Every structure is written in C-alpha cells, then in structure tokens.
Amino acid sequence: MKIVIVGPLPPYRGGIAHSNYILCRNIAKGNDLTAISFSRLYPKSLYPGKFQEIGAPPEYGFKVESILDAINPLNWIMVSLKIRELNPEQVTLQWWHTFFTPAYFTIAVMAKLLTKAKVSMVVHNALPHESSFLHRILTRIMFSQADFFVALSASDVENIKALKKGAKAGFLQEPAYSDYFAGGNDAKNGLKHRVLFFGFVREYKGLHYLIDAMPAILKELPGMKLDIVGEFWKDKGEYLAQISGLGIGSSVNVIDRYVRDEEVGDIFSGADAVILPYVSSTHTAVVQLAAGFGLPVISTDVGGNRDVIESGKNGILVKPKDSMAIADAVVKFYKKGLWKEFRQEMKSKAGVLGWNREKEAVFFNTK
Structure with missing residues (x-):
C-alpha cells in the first residue's frame, strides 16, 4: 500500500518520535511509505524542555520529508500539496496533543479533497495529560476527520469512542524497543x-x-x-x-x-x-x-x-x-x-x- 505517515521522527526527542520511527520501520517493510516529519515542532516559547532535538538523524531506511511547520498555516497547504503529489491510499497522523489540531485538521481535510486516501490517526493520548474543556472540543474537531483510529493503549480505545460516536478504533500494542x-x-x-x-x-x-x-x-x-x-x-x-x-x-x-x-x-x-x-x-x-x-x-x-x-x-x-x-x-x-x-x-x-x-x-x- 502507498501510505504517508505524519509525525515527528528523531532527531526530535522523546517517546512520540521514537514510537513513530519504529512504526515507520515496520510499515515500510512491505509498503510504499513516505514519512512527513517536522521542520518545526513547537515554538520555543511553548516548549518546557531544554531543547527539542538531539544528535543527528538516524539512517531511517524509508523515505522522509522533514517539511511540516506546526505553526505556519501556509506551510500546511504546501504539505497538503506534497501529499497530493504522493497520491497515497492512506494518510496517518500521529496524535498526542491538541496543539496540533490546526495543522492536522488542515492536512486531513485537504487529503480528503485532493486524494482518495483514507485518513487515520495513531493515538498516543486521546486527550492531553493536563486536559480541559477546550482540549475536548479541539480533540472532537480533529477526530471528526479520521476514518479510523489506532490506539496504543486499550484504555484509549474507549476514550476515542467516547469522544467520537461510532468511531472505528483498534488497539495496537507497540513492539518492545529492543x-x-x-x-x-x-x-x-x-x-x-x-x-x-x-x-x-x-x-x-x-x-x-x-x-x-x-x-x-x-x-x-x-x-x-x-x-x-x-x-x-x-x-x-x-x-x-x-x-x-x-x-x-x-x-x-x-x-x-x-x-x-x-x-x-x-x-x-x-x-x-x-x-x-x-x-x-x-x-x-x-x-x-x-x-x-x-x-x-x-x-x-x-x-x-x-x-x-x-x-x-x-x-x-x-x-x-x-x-x-x-x-x-x-x-x-x-x-x-x-x-x-x-x-x-x-x-x-x-x-x-x-x-x-x-x-x-x-x-x-x-x-
């Protein structure tokens, strides 16, 4: 299958980037994968960590385009046009925080308008750890664009279904990181x-x-x-x-x-x-x-x-x-x-x- 996966990859730090990298490596073994990573993940003013990237990128073993700027709306259009050029059958978005709702929503809507791709979401956290009423609204808005969901915890399968009535959600237990x-x-x-x-x-x-x-x-x-x-x-x-x-x-x-x-x-x-x-x-x-x-x-x-x-x-x-x-x-x-x-x-x-x-x-x- 021809697929695009959108989410951070090393050298971005943290569990989301590592998880996405391991997923992409596995999916790339039998599919035509292009991974779209970030050129800018968070603005410095909103990131509580000391720095966002560390070291050099690994040898990915699959095609990578580090082009997504999380806070530039014009860039979201450019990324969407790139996805149209790739013409995938599935576009998968790595989801863990409502900060990415504007960018991801734009990409999901345009993927449906410009291609015949199904849009899915890999859900690390259905809601942020420090969630609020606004987070729930933004999550529901984003979830409205997904054709199906892949939850990385059994508990999030139920959370997804509570946030989107009739959602198709499956549980994928991640591989060990050995x-x-x-x-x-x-x-x-x-x-x-x-x-x-x-x-x-x-x-x-x-x-x-x-x-x-x-x-x-x-x-x-x-x-x-x-x-x-x-x-x-x-x-x-x-x-x-x-x-x-x-x-x-x-x-x-x-x-x-x-x-x-x-x-x-x-x-x-x-x-x-x-x-x-x-x-x-x-x-x-x-x-x-x-x-x-x-x-x-x-x-x-x-x-x-x-x-x-x-x-x-x-x-x-x-x-x-x-x-x-x-x-x-x-x-x-x-x-x-x-x-x-x-x-x-x-x-x-x-x-x-x-x-x-x-x-x-x-x-x-x-x-």
Whole structure:
C-alpha cells in the first residue's frame, strides 16, 4: 500500500518520535511509505524542555520529508500539496496533543479533497495529560476527520469512542524497543539493588509518591538505591527538597537531563526494575523500553501500563497515589526473590510484543 505517515521522527526527542520511527520501520517493510516529519515542532516559547532535538538523524531506511511547520498555516497547504503529489491510499497522523489540531485538521481535510486516501490517526493520548474543556472540543474537531483510529493503549480505545460516536478504533500494542536501543552490558545482569524512574519528569507521573515510598523501602532494604533519570519539566527544587527533608539523599541519584539513545541500554541494565508511580496514564513507551531490556516493572494500575504488565508475573501493579503500596511492592519484589521470575517473563513478553501481521492489520483497519 502507498501510505504517508505524519509525525515527528528523531532527531526530535522523546517517546512520540521514537514510537513513530519504529512504526515507520515496520510499515515500510512491505509498503510504499513516505514519512512527513517536522521542520518545526513547537515554538520555543511553548516548549518546557531544554531543547527539542538531539544528535543527528538516524539512517531511517524509508523515505522522509522533514517539511511540516506546526505553526505556519501556509506551510500546511504546501504539505497538503506534497501529499497530493504522493497520491497515497492512506494518510496517518500521529496524535498526542491538541496543539496540533490546526495543522492536522488542515492536512486531513485537504487529503480528503485532493486524494482518495483514507485518513487515520495513531493515538498516543486521546486527550492531553493536563486536559480541559477546550482540549475536548479541539480533540472532537480533529477526530471528526479520521476514518479510523489506532490506539496504543486499550484504555484509549474507549476514550476515542467516547469522544467520537461510532468511531472505528483498534488497539495496537507497540513492539518492545529492543531493536532500537543498545542492549547494555551483560555483565550487569546480576542483582543491583537499584530501581529506576525514567523519562521526562512531569506532574502526572507521580514521582513525589515514589520519593515518599523510599524511607519505608530503606527500612526493609537498607542498601537500596533509586535512580531518577530524565529532564525535569518544572523546577526540580521541590523534588530535591522532598528528598532532603526525608533524609534519603545518599540513596537517591538524580540525573536531570535528556538521555541520549546510546546511553539508554546501560541505564536500564544497571537497574533491577523500573518504577512507574503514575497518577494517570494512557500509553507510555517506558514499558516497551523495559520489556526490550527484560526489566520487570512495578507500576500503578492506570491506563496502558496494564496492557503489558501482568501483576505477579512480569511485574506488580498497585493503586495510584499510594506511597505505601509502592514501598510494599518493592520490598516484596526483593524479599520474595521475584526479580528472577519476573525478568524471565518480561524477556518472553518482549518476544510476544514483536511486529506481526495482526498488528499490521490493525494499523490498516483490515482486521
């Protein structure tokens, strides 16, 4: 099939770009794919991170046009004309925030006017993590133009159907990210007594609850260490003050920066488990990363986290906003020796998560 996928690609940072890259690589294997990435993603004034791109573009292995400017309406027309020139059978838009509604709406409408293509959306978050009434209106406007949806979490299938009556929405469980990131050092595969919080630090990810859990964890497991690795999207002072106030500074390692792709393997292989204390979530690529490295996950039971984590088998699910539940799960993980069994199960899960015909059928709405 001739297809255009619109969304960010590396060297843009973050899970959306990595997810889109892995999707494009899989779709390109048996289809005529052109990926349209961004020449400008966010204006600097609206982006809370330190920078938006890092390193050089990878060797994509498929056709890429980095031409979309998210805030230039004239550019949206130009991109639409490029899509007309390509004349695809399907145009797929990567969706995660209503900021892109004006650009995406224009492209979707013109794709339908200028080509015979079906318009689909790959949904990372049906609504932004910090949503409002306006976000719901903008999302409904955008969703009105999609012929079908591909949700990356089971929970978002229901969210999509709530936002658009009669929506055709399928669930596509992303592959593990084992093929994209370096595998780390095999010599580190023993027990390290270290747990990892990884990714951009944002309010909805509930890091405060994990920090609050540490004193109870240290009481039972005195040698435990917590690595907090990721760029803070707001002042990290309140987190550092919390760590200091609890007297756990020597047990918590904070790395406040975006981690390059080539560093990810060593960071994950240096931990025994990933901790996701999220207050809310739909889909997070951190779970796919953990699966790729065979790393168990202790997570709150929210959103798409439960799509991969089978509590008691390859990780532990606990209720959100409960520091003692997190602490109890970590202590249980070590004292009952669950890490060995969970690690093996997560490695097996990574194999099951691979790309296959069923997932491609969901993507093309032919299932």
